[in-house]
Amino acid sequence: MTARRDVLVVGAGPIGLVAALLLADAGVPTTLVEKETEPGDLPRAISLQDESLRTLDQLGVADALKAESLLDTGSRYFGLGDRLLLEARPVASRLGHPAKTQFDQPVLERLLWDRAVAHDGLEFLRGAEATAITQDDAGVNVTKAVAGETRTLTADWLIGADGGRSLTRRAVGIDLVGTTQPQRWIVVDLLNEPRARDPFAEFHGDGERPYVLVPGIKGRLRIEFMLFDDEDPDAMTASERIRELVVPRFRAELAPGDVRRAVVYVAHQRVARSYRAGRAFLVGDAAHLMPPFAGQGLNAGIRDATNLTWKLIEAIAGGATERLLESYEVERRTHGAAMVRVSRRIGAVVMATHPILTRLRDTVVRTVSLVPRVRELLANMRFIAPPDYTAGVAVECPDVTLDGVTVGRALSQPVVRDTTGAERGLDAHLGRGWALLQIGGPPEAAVDAYWDAIAAKRLCVRAPGDEPADGMVAETTAVLTCGAGSRPVFVAVRPDRYVAAVFDPAHEHRVVERLRGFVDDRRRQTDPSSEITYARPSLDRNTR
Numbered sequence: 389m390t391a392r393r394d395v396l397v398v399g400a401g402p403i404g405l406v407a408a409l410l411l412a413d414a415g416v417p418t419t420l421v422e423k424e425t426e427p428g429d430l431p432r433a434i435s436l437q438d439e440s441l442r443t444l445d446q447l448g449v450a451d452a453l454k455a456e457s458l459l460d461t462g463s464r465y466f467g468l469g470d471r472l473l474l475e476a477r478p479v480a481s482r483l484g485h486p487a488k489t490q491f492d493q494p495v496l497e498r499l500l501w502d503r504a505v506a507h508d509g510l511e512f513l514r515g516a517e518a519t520a521i522t523q524d525d526a527g528v529n530v531t532k533a534v535a536g537e538t539r540t541l542t543a544d545w546l547i548g549a550d551g552g553r554s555l556t557r558r559a560v561g562i563d564l565v566g567t568t569q570p571q572r573w574i575v576v577d578l579l580n581e582p583r584a585r586d587p588f589a590e591f592h593g594d595g596e597r598p599y600v601l602v603p604g605i606k607g608r609l610r611i612e613f614m615l616f617d618d619e620d621p622d623a624m625t626a627s628e629r630i631r632e633l634v635v636p637r638f639r640a641e642l643a644p645g646d647v648r649r650a651v652v653y654v655a656h657q658r659v660a661r662s663y664r665a666g667r668a669f670l671v672g673d674a675a676h677l678m679p680p681f682a683g684q685g686l687n688a689g690i691r692d693a694t695n696l697t698w699k700l701i702e703a704i705a706g707g708a709t710e711r712l713l714e715s716y717e718v719e720r721r722t723h724g725a726a727m728v729r730v731s732r733r734i735g736a737v738v739m740a741t742h743p744i745l746t747r748l749r750d751t752v753v754r755t756v757s758l759v760p761r762v763r764e765l766l767a768n769m770r771f772i773a774p775p776d777y778t779a780g781v782a783v784e785c786p787d788v789t790l791d792g793v794t795v796g797r798a799l800s801q802p803v804v805r806d807t808t809g810a811e812r813g814l815d816a817h818l819g820r821g822w823a824l825l826q827i828g829g830p831p832e833a834a835v836d837a838y839w840d841a842i843a844a845k846r847l848c849v850r851a852p853g854d855e856p857a858d859g860m861v862a863e864t865t866a867v868l869t870c871g872a873g874s875r876p877v878f879v880a881v882r883p884d885r886y887v888a889a890v891f892d893p894a895h896e897h898r899v900v901e902r903l904r905g906f907v908d909d910r911r912r913q914t915d916p917s918s919e920i921t922y923a924r925p926s927l928d929r930n931t932r
């Protein structure tokens with residue numbers, strides 16, 4: 389007998405693991421198919437943003453990861469003569485986690501993998517290679533091979549988290565559009581770094597051989613060097629050559645065990661023409677490939693998984709309209725493509741070697757930095773813009789505003805005090821699904837039946853100094869409440885912690901009607917009182 393699961397995830401790299409765990413935690417019968425039998429041990433990605441840590445916190449792995457990471461890092465850009473051109477200091481984040489963290493990918497993969505293995509609600513098929521993928525109106529079929537024996541699994545939905553060479557992407561006929569950089573780089577990951585380094589990624593465009601340094605904790609240090617056209621990759625990764633590159637310029641000694649990996653790569657700057665074909669969705673590197681210079685690749689993938697999974701959970705619960713499913717591409721492809729562009733531009737600035745270009749670059753950066761607004765934008769890395777989902781699942785009410793909250797943007801995560809006096813991040817009070825916050829005004833018996841039907845968690849957020857009663861929390865510093873007046877304002881928060889709407893009672897009907905175009909409460913079949921957004925008896929493991 390063949391059992392049917394709701395979602396099949398192909399690929400248990402970090403993005404596939406995040407997607408599968410988010411689904412399984414919500415009670416969705418999910419199968420994760422991975423050809424390897426152990427988690428990845430290569431330190432590929434190295435930068436994590438606050439928003440990614442927010443998702444990882446929801447999965448219960450953020451604290452353990454933070455203990456192995458260099459938190460709150462900045463970036464320094466150096467020009468000719470190794471003179472500092474620009475310093476982006478660590479910035480304060482609104483999301484309750486450090487804005488930028490240097491982490492170790494194998495540590496993250498191990499944490500997620502172990503959680504996936506232990507998860508009762510997740511069927512994690514290791515050592516199973518997906519070899520064929522088809523779909524029709526009724527569902528998706530993934531053929532997997534284990535030790536030469538093939539079997540076809542069926543599901544309602546498919547998530548292709550199978551990397552840059554994605555079988556899913558090819559099988560469903562989606563192109564990857566863009567180019568590959570002509571420059572090759574060598575990435576050298578070192579251990580046992582003896583020097584304490586400042587918590588900054590350093591970009592050196594010295595007009596000779598551009599290089600990048602990214603420190604970690606526990607003696608980890610990444611150094612990347614650009615290769616010249618006539619340099620042979622094998623010769624450049626030979627241990628003697630690595631030693632010449634590193635010693636004595638970057639450290640006095642290099643023992644064989646100090647080099648964790650040294651490989652040559654070329655960066656792609658490509659985006660899938662579409663993020664969805666029918667019942668199949670692409671996430672992570674299957675959907676976008678970008679140079680590493682903005683530290684965005686893995687973060688874009690975690691955003692994809694966080695964005696897509698709640699929409700699939702709605703689909704499985706029966707409430708998702710076609711527009712909701714389409715909004716995945718509307719929201720994520722736009723931002724993914726923007727991250728590819730900004731990564732390419734930073735790369736072009738760092739990789740310049742022509743004497744005229746490098747001099748011009750340094751002059752332009754110094755000159756524009758004299759303009760306070762530009763300096764502020766550069767120093768806070770605001771050229772790496774966070775997502776804005778106003779073109780997706782968002783309803784704007786121009787007459788209703790709240791200083792600390794913006795529709796289409798991630799909700800801030802202030803520290804709040806609950807009735808017991810405990811102080812925690814707001815996310816701990818929001819649950820897994822939708823939330824309806826009331827900011828300001830007397831507690832209202834809000835409002836439309838819609839919110840209960842979509843199982844929105846209601847919470848009143850009060851100003852610092854207020855005593856929270858049941859169903860309330862009080863901020864420790866005014867963030868969400870800083871513009872609040874005596875009249876109530878409501879904030880509809882999506883399951884991915886993005887703000888869907890800010891409204892007052894007069895606009896509620898309009899907001900509900902518009903949101904119903906994405907999530908139709910009348911078709912939703914979940915238990916609104918349940919913390920689990922979707923729950924159906926899990927599949928009998930023996931029938932698979």
Ligand SMILES: O=C(O)CCc1cccc(O)c1
Nearest residue numbers: 435463589600612680681683
């Ligand atoms: O965290 C950062 O800003 C640095 C990311 C980076 C840049 C260049 C190469 C690389 O491997 C990582």
